Amino acid sequence: MLKSYKTNSAEETIELGKKIGNLLNPSNVLLLTGDLSAGKTTLTKGIGISLGVTKIINSPTFTIVKEYRGKCPLYHLDLYRLDGLNNDFDLEEYIEGDGVCVIEWPYQVEEILPKEYLEINLKRLSEFERSIEIKANSSRYEEVLKKL
Numbered sequence: 358m359l360k361s362y363k364t365n366s367a368e369e370t371i372e373l374g375k376k377i378g379n380l381l382n383p384s385n386v387l388l389l390t391g392d393l394s395a396g397k398t399t400l401t402k403g404i405g406i407s408l409g410v411t412k413i414i415n416s417p418t419f420t421i422v423k424e425y426r427g428k429c430p431l432y433h434l435d436l437y438r439l440d441g442l443n444n445d446f447d448l449e450e451y452i453e454g455d456g457v458c459v460i461e462w463p464y465q466v467e468e469i470l471p472k473e474y475l476e477i478n479l480k481r482l483s484e485f486e487r488s489i490e491i492k493a494n495s496s497r498y499e500e501v502l503k504k505l
């Protein structure tokens with residue numbers, strides 16, 4: 358199942374993120390794909406708001422993982438620079454953990470991704486316009502997408 362959206366500002370993308378976040382359960386995994394500056398972190402900000410995260414979510418590019426406290430934990434992973442770092446933490450712990458796990462640049466770790474996830478692809482159409490396509494690859498995530 359696939360649903361397509363278009364936003365015209367960062368604020369609209371945050372609003373869509375809030376709606377998505379409201380439908381999530383702990384242990385859900387979201388893969389965010391799209392070029393640099395497509396809006397992946399912006400969408401994650403909205404997800405965080407709906408999960409009750411009060412800290413400001415910003416790009417974790419130099420830290421790979423940031424963990425936020427909300428109604429359930431939010432693990433925000435950005436694997437863009439994974440190759441250049443010496444990681445001594447276990448990414449699978451986050452992916453399989455009991456929090457919502459949002460992964461930017463997920464195909465850096467294709468081999469450890471779960472079988473079921475919601476995949477969100479963002480594309481920059483112009484300075485402020487973004488297309489946002491959301492795909493569910495299992496019945497569990499189709500239920501989420503149906504409600505959106």
Ligand SMILES: Nc1ncnc2c1ncn2[C@@H]1O[C@H](COP(=O)(O)OP(=O)(O)OP(=O)(O)O)[C@@H](O)[C@H]1O
Pocket residue numbers: 364365366367368369370391392393394395396397398399400416418435437461484485486487
């Ligand atoms: N409709 C929109 N949706 C989201 N962001 C927008 C939109 N219009 C403009 N922007 C701007 O585009 C930028 C998106 O940056 P963001 O950090 O969310 O991208 P990203 O996909 O996480 O990039 P990276 O791969 O570098 O982490 C922000 O500066 C934001 O204000």
Ligand SMILES: [Mg+2]
Pocket residue numbers: 397398399416417435461
């Ligand atoms: Mg980002």
